[in-house]
Amino acid sequence: MPIPKLKDIKNWSVEFENQITSIWKESDQFAFNENTKKKIYSIDTPPPYINTPIHMGHAVTYSYMDFFARYKRMQGFEVLFPLGLDRNGLPIEMGAEKKFGITSFVVGREKFIEYCEKLLAETSVESIDSFAKLGISFSSYKQGKSIGSVYLTDAPEYRSVTQATFIELYKKGLVYEDNRINNWDPKLRTTVADAEIDYKELPSNFNDIKWKIKETGEVVVIGTTRPELICACGMVIFNPKDERYTHLEGKTAISPIFEEEIPISAHPLAQIDKGTGLVMMCSAGDLSDIQFFREMGLKTKISINQNGTMNERAGFLQGIKIKEARQKIIETLKEKGLLVKQVPITHRTPISERSGAEIEFIEMKEFYLKQLEFKEDLRTIAKKINFFPPESKKILDDWIDSVSIDWPISRRRYYATPIPLWYAEDLVALPIPGEYHVPWKESPQEEAEVFKAGKRIGIVKDFPKTDWKGEERVFDTWFDSSISELVLLKYKENNEFFKRAYPASLRPQGKEIVRTWLYYTILRGYLETGKPCFENTWIHQHILDEKGRKMSKSLGNTIDPQELLRDYGAEALRLWSAEEGDISRQDLSCSKDKIKAELKTITKIINVAKFIMQFEKPKGKPKSVTPLDQLMIDYMEEITKSTEQCYDNYDFWHPTLKLRHFLWEVFASHYLELVKNRAYNLEKKFSDLESESARYTLYYLLERYLLLVYPVIPQVTTVIAKELGIEIAKESFPKAILSKNDGLENIEKIMTFNKEVWKDKKDKNIPLREKLSGKEIPENLKAYAIDLQACHNLV
RNA sequence: GGUCCUGUAGUCUAGUGGUUACGACGCCUCGUUUACACCGAGGAAAUCACCAGUUCGAUUCUGGUCAGGACCACCA
Numbered sequence: 042m043p044i045p046k047l048k049d050i051k052n053w054s055v056e057f058e059n060q061i062t063s064i065w066k067e068s069d070q071f072a073f074n075e076n077t078k079k080k081i082y083s084i085d086t087p088p089p090y091i092n093t094p095i096h097m098g099h100a101v102t103y104s105y106m107d108f109f110a111r112y113k114r115m116q117g118f119e120v121l122f123p124l125g126l127d128r129n130g131l132p133i134e135m136g137a138e139k140k141f142g143i144t145s146f147v148v149g150r151e152k153f154i155e156y157c158e159k160l161l162a163e164t165s166v167e168s169i170d171s172f173a174k175l176g177i178s179f180s181s182y183k184q185g186k187s188i189g190s191v192y193l194t195d196a197p198e199y200r201s202v203t204q205a206t207f208i209e210l211y212k213k214g215l216v217y218e219d220n221r222i223n224n225w226d227p228k229l230r231t232t233v234a235d236a237e238i239d240y241k242e243l244p245s246n247f248n249d250i251k252w253k254i255k256e257t258g259e260v261v262v263i264g265t266t267r268p269e270l271i272c273a274c275g276m277v278i279f280n281p282k283d284e285r286y287t288h289l290e291g292k293t294a295i296s297p298i299f300e301e302e303i304p305i306s307a308h309p310l311a312q313i314d315k316g317t318g319l320v321m322m323c324s325a326g327d328l329s330d331i332q333f334f335r336e337m338g339l340k341t342k343i344s345i346n347q348n349g350t351m352n353e354r355a356g357f358l359q360g361i362k363i364k365e366a367r368q369k370i371i372e373t374l375k376e377k378g379l380l381v382k383q384v385p386i387t388h389r390t391p392i393s394e395r396s397g398a399e400i401e402f403i404e405m406k407e408f409y410l411k412q413l414e415f416k417e418d419l420r421t422i423a424k425k426i427n428f429f430p431p432e433s434k435k436i437l438d439d440w441i442d443s444v445s446i447d448w449p450i451s452r453r454r455y456y457a458t459p460i461p462l463w464y465a466e467d468l469v470a471l472p473i474p475g476e477y478h479v480p481w482k483e484s485p486q487e488e489a490e491v492f493k494a495g496k497r498i499g500i501v502k503d504f505p506k507t508d509w510k511g512e513e514r515v516f517d518t519w520f521d522s523s524i525s526e527l528v529l530l531k532y533k534e535n536n537e538f539f540k541r542a543y544p545a546s547l548r549p550q551g552k553e554i555v556r557t558w559l560y561y562t563i564l565r566g567y568l569e570t571g572k573p574c575f576e577n578t579w580i581h582q583h584i585l586d587e588k589g590r591k592m593s594k595s596l597g598n599t600i601d602p603q604e605l606l607r608d609y610g611a612e613a614l615r616l617w618s619a620e621e622g623d624i625s626r627q628d629l630s631c632s633k634d635k636i637k638a639e640l641k642t643i644t645k646i647i648n649v650a651k652f653i654m655q656f657e658k659p660k661g662k663p664k665s666v667t668p669l670d671q672l673m674i675d676y677m678e679e680i681t682k683s684t685e686q687c688y689d690n691y692d693f694w695h696p697t698l699k700l701r702h703f704l705w706e707v708f709a710s711h712y713l714e715l716v717k718n719r720a721y722n723l724e725k726k727f728s729d730l731e732s733e734s735a736r737y738t739l740y741y742l743l744e745r746y747l748l749l750v751y752p753v754i755p756q757v758t759t760v761i762a763k764e765l766g767i768e769i770a771k772e773s774f775p776k777a778i779l780s781k782n783d784g785l786e787n788i789e790k791i792m793t794f795n796k797e798v799w800k801d802k803k804d805k806n807i808p809l810r811e812k813l814s815g816k817e818i819p820e821n822l823k824a825y826a827i828d829l830q831a832c833h834n835l836v
Numbered sequence: 837g838g839u840c841c842u843g844u845a846g847u848c849u850a851g852u853g854g855u856u857a858c859g860a861c862g863c864c865u866c867g868u869u870u871a872c873a874c875c876g877a878g879g880a881a882a883u884c885a886c887c888a889g890u891u892c893g894a895u896u897c898u899g900g901u902c903a904g905g906a907c908c909a910c911c912a
Binding site (some may be wrong): 706 | 839840841842847848849852858859860861862864866869870871872873874875876877878892902905906907911912
């Protein structure tokens with residue numbers, strides 16, 4: 042279907058949009074040209090998860106990214122604006138488990154991955170369709186080898202780059218495996234990073250339990266929420282200022298039931314007014330305990346298994362799940378008269394963000410990527426990246442300050458990038474980077490390098506009889522997504538291009554993933570290249586519901602962008618996104634009424650264009666233009682200038698507000714009314730030159746206006762511009778020619794005068810077209826008298 | 837607990853050390869004006885959160901209070 046003609050458009054409609062965007066989607070008109078001589082502007086777009094349709098936040102923020110992309114093209118950049126789809130990790134696994142009613146570790150790895158792939162294959166292309174309907178000008182909507190094609194984070198090409206970077210980090214000695222206490226999610230059976238932990242206030246009991254002092258035989262009472270961990274207690278502490286207990290310093294406590302000798306010491310961590318003031322420090326209580334054990338050099342006492350049950354250390358509790366163990370030990374303590382009392386409290390409990398399970402802290406081997414030693418470097422690197430808005434940099438700085446352990450990068454899950462290693466006794470085989478390796482079901486390459494105690498001692502071929510065992514763990518999803526800009530710019534694949542295009546021009550993303558995606562990307566980019574990975578980063582806030590609350594399924598206040606696209610269309614949604622506020626500075630409240638209302642502006646633009654285009658367009662600029670016309674031209678140049686300045690700082694909000702005001706309040710309501718007569722010139726009241734001046738100016742203003750709003754509402758502007766003989770997608774952004782005209786305030790005065798006249802006529806019940814006598818044109822508006830007189834029929 | 841942000845008509849917001857505080861959505865009245873009834877003209881609606889201070893003057897600056905939000909944090 043062809044793109045509609047302006048004369049056939051009465052109201053802008055979703056029907057037209059569907060015609061236009063389906064042509065755009067297939068056209069590849071914004072395909073990235075890697076041989077370009079233009080400067081490259083690359084946008085490291087956040088790959089959304091494919092297994093759920095896009096939400097309001099996506100719709101609005103991708104619209105913004107599209108504003109940026111379209112504007113940068115107008116500025117003469119070759120824009121790389123790829124569509125990526127994130128398909129790795131827990132959300133896919135959880136989706137597969139839910140959809141097919143399976144559990145990963147029950148069906149087995151190979152089978153489970155097939156389920157995940159099945160889910161991904163069946164997942165509708167709804168997300169991609171929604172982006173196309175929004176008119177997002179991605180470099181391509183197709184998968185392929187060329188730069189700018191749609192990329193998938195689980196594709197072998199992507200995963201092979203992830204693995205290649207790991208192989209090199211490993212060789213550089215930046216990766217190490219260590220026995221450490223980890224945040225353990227017993228439900229998903231995996232370690233999780235600090236960044237993936239939420240805290241929830243959950244009801245719990247404070248249990249006051251009797252302990253004995255070895256040296257004196259005295260009985261003390263210790264309060265704890267985790268009595269099942271008595272067997273994991275490494276020290277009992279009290280506050281140094283707590284006079285009740287100073288006599289216990291250096292003495293030994295005997296743990297109830299287990300009868301272990303535990304040292305007692307003063308430590309500021311203990312709070313006098315909390316519980317009984319005595320605290321049992323266990324190596325699996327929570328993060329504070331872990332930190333304490335490290336600090337005091339205590340040996341950890343692990344009492345919890347990876348499946349969430351108690352181990353042999355827990356004696357009679359062995360094999361029982363943690364919560365049941367707590368019940369059981371409380372029973373036992375009661376029986377033995379060791380439980381003094383129970384006080385119900387709410388307890389701030391660490392919760393796995395993804396599964397909702399309570400986090401346990403257990404010791405196991407994991408891979409870590411060194412990051413602590415780079416904190417200072419990262420601060421320096423971050424300073425070289427421009428933040429929009431600048432305040433958002435603080436989120437990153439705060440996070441860098443609070444990073445306290447190296448990054449655990451290994452996970453015990455299935456649908457993710459495998460860690461490319463093989464083992465045989467004390468040997469480690471490291472494959473050649475560049476290919477995708479699946480160690481848990483493949484043998485190592487013949488050429489894979491073999492390391493012993495960190496030293497290269499040959500290749501796999503040299504050890505023919507060795508029985509290699511493939512690594513079974515996978516990478517944390519952030520280990521994949523933190524190289525998005527490298528993959529996008531063809532790191533390790535097209536060195537020439539990479540050298541030319543790195544660092545990426547812009548990273549747009551939400552504030553909530555600054556401490557994950559942005560931080561990790563800066564870290565990885567720095568480790569790979571030693572440079573900042575972005576020139577600019579644009580951090581956005583959130584989309585809220587009409588009343589300013591978070592949208593959530595449980596509140597039932599979600600607004601589905603697919604529905605908005607169907608009812609009001611992309612242009613209205615995009616224009617609303619720009620006009621509602623600056624999403625980099627504040628949350629936007631989403632109102633259907635307001636989005637609907639933006640259709641009026643779209644229609645207004647069409648009607649203004651139709652009106653102007655009924656006149657013949659003068660060829661070239663007339664010898665002279667009238668003062669009123671010149672005034673409007675100068676005003677437009679002023680708007681052009683301020684629009685450009687704002688757009689350059691990713692501010693599309695102030696300009697669209699200003700342009701809206703211009704369209705409705707100045708251009709349509711006043712200027713058009715004033716020059717109508719002169720443009721028609723039916724009664725030949727004006728000279729040909731004056732009439733030509735009007736028509737010239739009308740076209741000038743219309744064309745300029747279209748260019749300025751094109752990045753925000755590309756469809757309407759494209760349709761109108763096409764009939765003006767302009768292919769707007771290929772136009773340059775206009776350069777403002779600022780005049781010395783200091784009479785711009787005259788616009789206000791003219792508007793005030795017009796309003797006065799219209800009110801006069803209404804008060805006197807005179808139709809607007811009829812003559813009005815006795816109204817003097819003020820001295821400072823005499824220059825515009827011919828139009829004022831003709832418009833109002835003043836006599 | 838710490839840090840930061842916000843508080844302007846029913847809703848969302850702009851803006852300012854100084855006469856009647858911008859606008860949008862919604863609401864009301866009138867009007868079929870020949871680009872547009874997805875229109876035009878007009879109207880109602882805000883003690884600019886509260887308290888104190890600086891000032892001739894504060895919605896605007898400062899401090900505090902209250903409310904909401906975000907991020908961070910070692911409560912056994």
